[in-house]
Amino acid sequence: MAQDVRGVIARSKGAPVEVTTIRVPEPGPGEALVRVQACGVCHTDLHYREGGINDDFPFLLGHEAAGVVESVGPDVRDLAADDFVVLNWRAVCGRCRACSRGEPWYCFSTHNATQRMTLTDGTPLAAALGIGAFAEKTLVAAGQCTKVDPSVKPEVAGLLGCGVMAGLGAALNTAAVRRGETVTVIGCGGVGDAAILGAAVAGARTVIAVDVDDRKLEWAKQFGATHTLNSRATDVVEGVRGLTGGFGSDVVIDAVGHPETYRQAFYSRDLAGRVVLVGVPRPDVTIELPLLDVFGRGGSLKSSWYGDCLPSRDFPMLVDLHLQGRLPLEKFVTETIGIDQVEQAFEKMHAGEVLRSVVVL
Ligand SMILES: NC(=O)c1ccc[n+]([C@@H]2O[C@H](COP(=O)([O-])OP(=O)(O)OC[C@H]3O[C@@H](n4cnc5c(N)ncnc54)[C@H](O)[C@@H]3O)[C@@H](O)[C@H]2O)c1
Ligand SMILES: [Zn+2]
Ligand SMILES: [Zn+2]
Numbered sequence: 001m002a003q004d005v006r007g008v009i010a011r012s013k014g015a016p017v018e019v020t021t022i023r024v025p026e027p028g029p030g031e032a033l034v035r036v037q038a039c040g041v042c043h044t045d046l047h048y049r050e051g052g053i054n055d056d057f058p059f060l061l062g063h064e065a066a067g068v069v070e071s072v073g074p075d076v077r078d079l080a081a082d083d084f085v086v087l088n089w090r091a092v093c094g095r096c097r098a099c100s101r102g103e104p105w106y107c108f109s110t111h112n113a114t115q116r117m118t119l120t121d122g123t124p125l126a127a128a129l130g131i132g133a134f135a136e137k138t139l140v141a142a143g144q145c146t147k148v149d150p151s152v153k154p155e156v157a158g159l160l161g162c163g164v165m166a167g168l169g170a171a172l173n174t175a176a177v178r179r180g181e182t183v184t185v186i187g188c189g190g191v192g193d194a195a196i197l198g199a200a201v202a203g204a205r206t207v208i209a210v211d212v213d214d215r216k217l218e219w220a221k222q223f224g225a226t227h228t229l230n231s232r233a234t235d236v237v238e239g240v241r242g243l244t245g246g247f248g249s250d251v252v253i254d255a256v257g258h259p260e261t262y263r264q265a266f267y268s269r270d271l272a273g274r275v276v277l278v279g280v281p282r283p284d285v286t287i288e289l290p291l292l293d294v295f296g297r298g299g300s301l302k303s304s305w306y307g308d309c310l311p312s313r314d315f316p317m318l319v320d321l322h323l324q325g326r327l328p329l330e331k332f333v334t335e336t337i338g339i340d341q342v343e344q345a346f347e348k349m350h351a352g353e354v355l356r357s358v359v360v361l
Helices: 041-050 156-161 163-174 190-202 215-223 238-241 259-266 291-296 312-323 338-350
Strands: 002-009 016-026 032-041 063-070 084-087 139-141 145-147 183-187 206-211 227-230 249-254 267-276 300-303 331-339 358-360
Touching: 002 084, 002 139, 002 338, 016 041, 016 084, 016 338, 032 156, 041 139, 063 139, 063 156, 063 291, 084 156, 145 312, 156 163, 156 331, 156 358, 163 190, 163 249, 163 267, 183 190, 183 238, 183 259, 190 206, 190 238, 190 249, 206 215, 206 238, 206 259, 206 358, 215 227, 215 338, 227 238, 331 338
Parallel strands: 183 206, 183 249, 206 227, 249 267, 267 300, 331 358
Antiparallel strands: 002 016, 032 063, 032 139, 032 358, 063 084, 084 145
């Protein structure tokens, strides 16, 4: 029997989100029904409601979540009712060309639930990143559920489901920061601060935080930034070179995704350094760079999809580090809110007042 629960939807482009009743089907083959306990508000949810991802309105928002499995489809073997899980948007297929060559973190054919959640009149909902977890219950593919140590707080664990994993992974997996390197992170929201934390955990010698907002730079220090630059007041390229012996940093992570920040990243990196783009650009922007500089500066220009994470490998490990006191993930949770406060959370995000607002159910 399908169940009716409360969920947060974006009905049309730019309109404020609303709490409404959604219909969640019983899990079929390969699916799991999850009782959501916590779900963080990510910038990507705002991108969805602004029509910046696609036009498949109405969207069921929310995708950084943790909860407890209520039931699973008939053929699901490695997941059962009462398992505590973090939801992921990379349920790897095991068969695509990335998976077959042993790089499942790039999986090109990830699984989502086959059945759609709907409004009560039957209108199908597009679940944000195939999750849709600003809802009391959500239907996902069983592979989207990653079991972790249940002693972690749900509002902390859920953050690994998207932005914090993307940032940590941009540093740890995509850039593969090594002990002693210099790292610059542009944009110190939840994603950028997680990249700063990842760089610190990897043993970076210098971690330079760049933002346009002094409050964000203050917070960035709590995650391991050794230096900060306000790019409204200082030229980023000059500033980074000044803090790295005149050379630029070994790794620059762009956690904003504007042409301006990408250009700063490109030129504030040392010769043969790595640029990692983890911020998601708007669909209409382009960038022009002298091709000779692309060649002559060497190194690599990479993108980081979801921190190139493998949920089954990374989530349990990161939760363990957190529970041992070695990864202060709780610092990302600025506030916990009710399901009816997502729109206000977007406003606070826009005003730079929060790292993460987390809906607790
Ligand atoms: N690659 C992925 O898999 C992935 C996953 C999650 C989120 N993201 C993306 O990462 C980006 C950041 O997400 P977030 O949740 O941290 O957002 P956020 O809004 O919390 O943080 C953005 C930060 O960038 C700063 N900023 C804005 N313009 C700037 C500029 N020109 N120069 C320097 N700093 C600037 C803001 O002050 C803010 O601190 C978004 O684009 C989001 O969609 C990517
Ligand atoms: Zn695959
Ligand atoms: Zn997200």
